[in-house]
Amino acid sequence: MFEVSGLDVYYGESYIIRNVSLxxxxxxxxxxMGRNGMGKTTLLKALIGMLPARSGSIRLGGVDLTRLASYARVKAGVAFVPQGRMIFPMLNVQENIMTGLEYSSSKSIPSYIYRFFPVLQEMKGRRGGNLSGGQQQMLAIARALVTDPKVLILDEPTEGIQPSIIKEIARTLNDLKRELGFSILVSEQVLSFAMEVADQFIVLDRGRIVHEEAKESLNIQRVKSFLTV
Amino acid sequence: MNFSIAVMQAFDGLSLFSVLLLMALGLAIIFGLMGVINMAHGELMTLGAYMTYLTASGFEKYAPNLMGIYILVAIPVAFLASFALGYALERLFVQWFYRRPLDTLLATWGLSLILQQAYRTIFGSGEVSVPLPSWLNGPWNLNSTIQIPLNRVFIIALAAGVTLGVYVLLNRTRSGLRIRAVTQNRAMSAAVGINTRKVDALTFALGSGLAGIAGCVFTMIGSTNPGTGQLYIVNAFIVVVFGGVQSLMGTVLSAFSIAQSQSWLEYFMSGSMAKMTMLAIVIVVLYFKPSGLFTTRVRS
Incomplete structure (x- = not known):
């Protein structure tokens, strides 16, 4: 459904993502999966359109997204939760979520959001910038979800978040996926989190895919060897 | 100082406040929210003033008996003309400079010179002025010693109305939410589905339109020439920077404090000394609070 083939991405003049297909x-x-600096964020930014692809293609359900602006990709069904959350610090929680309602038929926040993230309802009127890291992560996920995505892209959602919240986010993501039926593409360094949510794994090393495996046959030691320096 | 003088001084400050506020509102959106240093903002005000002049001339020629209400037509005309010019400028010019603030400064300064020359060619280099409608002429006599000019009352009411309108637009509407999101993080706004190009153009056009309204108002307190905008642009920047960019409330409070202090200082010293003292205070405040007087802080 979501197909990437032969993707090359440059960051300035440096050749970062090399011929990635997934x-x-x-x-x-x-x-x-992959260590810092191996191109995970660059790949994901290219998928949402924050960085241009030099060559290759990105398709969602037959629609070519490769040359579209970010907002057109969102309209087509891709949603993005960036590294560092990037919520709007001066907007309150409710307004942050509402920014994602651009193309949805209803202009109010769907009720499942507060059902899955009750803390966001409590903090409704608080400025996004005053939330804790974990709360901001939930806010960023909620903001992405209200766009009704077919594919939800998350860039290192566990970064800087305490372990108990990481578990909670994994559980919530799985429940949301079951209920709403979207696909997830997530970049991670924390293997335990990835094991909890993913059924397919790829490992990026210096911008190339060096390993590709389904969860059932995954050799954990092998993946770990790619993640340690 | 007796009571009447105090009332008139305070009113003078209030009147200066509303003029400063009208000047600064458009800039608060373009420079404060969008971060674009638009040196041609003054020329957008001038456009509003010339549009008012054209409207008044049109009424004089074709509907002299309606001269009393031309100003009510001129306000939307000035707004729409500057809005349209602002929209065109953003699409054709300013959008290419978003990540280059210094180039923006030079480019828009060049643009300001081009616009001034265009006005000189079209309207001539002399001063033009419009007649004040009779119902705005003369003072409102509160009692035998307190006299308040009616046109100033009109300007205060207009400034209040425009500020309220901008506040509601920014904080209570979907378009306002888009503007606030894009001005905080353009790339992320696009990644949640907001058409940032459209929002950028409309935001810039809105700021320009507000400059047009300010220009319209200036015809009520002075005459217009091609360089008029230069007189106002510095004050507008001072108000926005002093108030703290990114905050509409800051702009309002900043305009109020600058206007009231200047008006009261003028009572005790000469006009230019008052102006100088005011600027010195602004410099000292900005030295200690570089982000302006009224900023909102969040953890991250």
């Missing part, structure tokens, strides 16, 4: 089926979850 495929994400409906309701599947793909984890992109």
């Amino acid at each position: 495929s994400l089926p409906e309701k599947g979850t793909l984890a992109v």
Whole structure:
């Protein structure tokens, strides 16, 4: 359903993502593993359109997204939760979520958001910038979800978040996926989190895919060797 | 100082406040929210003033018996003309400079010179002025010693109305939410689905339109020439920077404190000394609070 083939991405003049192809089926979850600086964020930014692709293609359900601006990709069904959350610090929680309602039929926040993230309802009127890291992460996920995505892209959602909240986020993501039926593409360094949400794994090393495996046959030691320096 | 003088001084400050506020509102959106240093902002005000002049001339020629209400037509005309010019400028010019603040400064300064020359060619280099409608002429006599000019009352009411309108637009509407999101993080706004190009153009056009309204108002307190905008642009920047960019409330409070202090200082010293003292105070305040007087702080 979500198909990337032969993607090359440059960051300025440096050649970062080299000939990456991947495929994400409906309701599947793909984890992109790799150490810092191996190109995970660059790959994900290219998928949402924050960085241009030099060559290759990105398609969602037959629609070519490769040359579209970010907002057109969102309209087509891709949603993005960036590294560092990037919530709007001066907007309150409710307004932050509402920014994602651009293309949805209803202009009010769907009720499942507060059902899955009750803390966001409590903090409704608080400025986004005053939330804790974990709360901001939930806010960023909620903001992405209200766009009704077919593919939810998350860039290192566990970064800087305490372990108990990491577990909670994994559980919530799985429940949300079951109920709403979207696919997930997540980049991670924390293997335990990835194991909990993903059924497909790829490992990025210096911008190339060096390992690709389904969860059932995954050799954990092998993946760990790619993640340690 | 007796009571009447105090009332008139305070009113003078209030009147200066509303003029400063009208000047600064458009800039608060373009410079404060969008971060674009638009040196041609003054020329957008001038456009509003010339549009008012054209409207008044049109009424004089074709509907002299309606001269009393031309100003009510001129306000939307000035707004729409500056809005349209602002929209065109953003699409054709300013959008290419978003990540280059210094180039923006030079480019828009060049643009300001081009616009001034265009006005000189079209309207001539002399001063033009419009007649004040009779119902705005003369003072409102509160009692035998307190006299308040009616046109100033009109300007205060207009400034209040425009500020309220901008506040409601920014904080209570979907378009306002888009503007606030894009001005905080353009890339992320696009990644949640907001058409940032459209929002940028409309935001810039809105700021320009507000400059047009300010220009319209200036015809009520002075005459217009091609360089008029230069007189106002510095004050507008001072108000916005002093108030703290990114905050509409800051702009309002900043305009109020600058206007009231200047008006009261003028009572005790000469006009230019008052102006100088005011600028010195602004410099000292900005030295200790570089982000302006009224800023909102969040953890991250």
